Amino acid sequence: MNNPERPTFDQELAASLSRGRAVAVPGFADRVVEAVRGERRRRVVIRWSSAATAAAACFVAILTLSTPTEESLNRQTLALVARDESVQFADLLGAADDLSLLSPAIEKPSVVEVLNAPGS
């Protein structure tokens, strides 16, 4: 039989849990506001750095995509010819001479043979 003076399981469960229902923390609100301000500052920095990056990208794009004048086109063409990369590459490898060894040995016809050929 239950002892009427002794609280039941459910009563003690409720009493025990309700003792931990609210735990006030001194200064907690100030800590939260400080954390929120810190986050707000970080967001401003991120927003400005994104804007700066976008502006820089636009600036570069304007410089790159601007229409070239005829003179600058000529200059670019000359510059390209001046640094013919295939020649530089062959020179670098020292392969210019070696390549002639690999080419098929074909005897070139003389001018007389060409002129005497049927149909010429």
Add this chain to the structure above:
Amino acid sequence: MAQEEPTLPDDEDDKRLMALVAQGDDDALRLLVHRHHARLVGYLRGEVGSQATAEELAMEVFIRLHRAASRWRPEAKLSTYLIHIAHNLVLNEWRRRGRKPTTALEFAAEPGDASQQSARRVAELDEAFQRAIAQLPTEQRTAILLVVQQELPYEDIAAIMGVPVSSVKTWIHRARARLRELLKDFYADE
């Protein structure tokens, strides 16, 4: 005799404060935190068993509330919304740790006016309850904390946990049975 200023009901006042928070009013945020943090920390401490972790999670709850202030619609009470965020953070915390709490701790009952002997029994009992609650499955622990400790209605708990009311009732029933089993030494003669 000083005449008291008419005060808004808490829910209405919360709505008003949230509107101010959405406009960047830090004083309104401070007031909201001051009003709600104690219950939130109490709930979180029941869930995670640690005061420090409970405070960290409560801080994160309010930061998220601040971020969502402009989108917040007062469909539910703010206190329920806060516990909903807290519950999700607790689930993330367990996932991150890869385990559930196995010990409860740091819970010291305040003796109040009770005698030394009964204060000791209260402290022992509280510790026993905390240990037992820490051993419950996550859903059962959350449900029993919300219904018994936070005194929320089943419908609110179901909304917070994203499950039907019937599931909440089942978990609470099982939690009580499990707690009774774990604490049978205290209630051997009941």
